[in-house]
Amino acid sequence: MTSIAIVDYGMGNYHSVERALRHAAPEADIRLCKQAQEIDAADRVVFPGQGAMADCMRTLDEAGLRDAVLRAARDKPLLGVCVGEQMLFERSDEGNTASLGIFKGEVKRFTGPLFAEQLGAQTDRASRLKVPHMGWNPVRQTRPHALWSGIADATPFYFVHSYYAVPSDAGLTVGESQYGVRFTCAVAHENIFAVQFHPEKSADSGLRLYRNFVDWNP
């Protein structure tokens, strides 16, 4: 029986992640983990995150879990979700925050003339894009991956975010969406898979992705 640690550092929707994992993998041993030893002992690790990146990094450090996440990222199946995906990169424009630096690249805000926040009078107000990017958006699978198994290309997943990761190495990208800009919404490298969207809120396709994670042997 596989054991899955959900990193619980006080920020995020880890209860939702836990519920979805239990539903997708009723046979698995799924635990919210506040202790580094528990994370070290698990077979697989899910790293969620929600809210401001600076708060997420600070609380992760206060909980003393940064090193445990870095250790898991070295050799265990690791799934990053939302800010948990963003934190894998080097830094974020949100609060100019340094993050874990497992992947090279930065996290940027949706910005530009297409977005409602640009108050340029000449912009057609009716067609401006809102921020946060909130709702279901098709995810184009740019590379095959075990975690896409059984999920059709361009299946919509549920997003809620104002920032998105821009990997330096385009080869990390396994999924993209379009919101004013074509942006990376899923990355993968060896034992790590991470998504900007919320599989735990993406109905059957999201549950399938969690199931695929549980079955994944990178």
Added chain:
Amino acid sequence: MTIATASSAVSGLTRRIIPCLDVTAGRVVKGVNFVQLVDAGDPIEIARRYNEQGADELTFLDITATSDGRDLILPIIEQVASQVFIPLTVGGGVRQVSDVQRLLNAGADKISMNSAAVANPDLVRAASDYHGSQCIVVAIDARRVKDAPTPTWEVFTHGGRKGTGIDAVAWARKMAEYGAGEILLTSMDRDGTKSGFDLELTRQVSDAVAVPVIASGGVGTLQHLADGVTLGGASAVLAASIFHYGEFTVREAKDFMASRGIPVRRN
């Protein structure tokens, strides 16, 4: 007619259809102006059904008045959240940041505030700073107080019973500045009338804020849902009775919107 939806070359984001469940004493009810409540069924069963039909989110409004009663919604949210894996918004009776925490712990993804935001706008800021704006919705109940050529709307609280003298468009703008991640906008004039959204109100608020706006109040036909997006500029449309009584399924609503060129998620 200008179609307000951005082309898919710019954005793939779909417009959301959100069935709304008014909950009291453990049951879903539907009333007109909060009176003549009619039982519409078991919340978990209804939530499941809408999920199967492809609802993009669900909104639960706890319309139970007493403070003891408010806690009754927690077990319902817990049960729904462990069986239905789409975003859940919960509103009604949220007074303080600790209420937000309790509802999030129970499985809500977004918390909607209405009267409490008017009484204490800093609550919106505090809740948004702590939990992130993505989970804070400000609900605005607006009544038209001046008609054309320059209509205005007033914010009402306490289930539409109390006028505030606040201009609804200005209030929406202020709440977005305070950290609301989304505005749930209900036309009190249209609510329960089945005569369609107040599209002028929807358009004005949608243009005034950079965050998504959910249009609510007055849906009687599928065309009304489409109008909320194309004419009102709403990111999402919310309806209750047309779905509860089986007049239309969520899937039919989506098929109709798609036929009008509106991007929707279909499963």
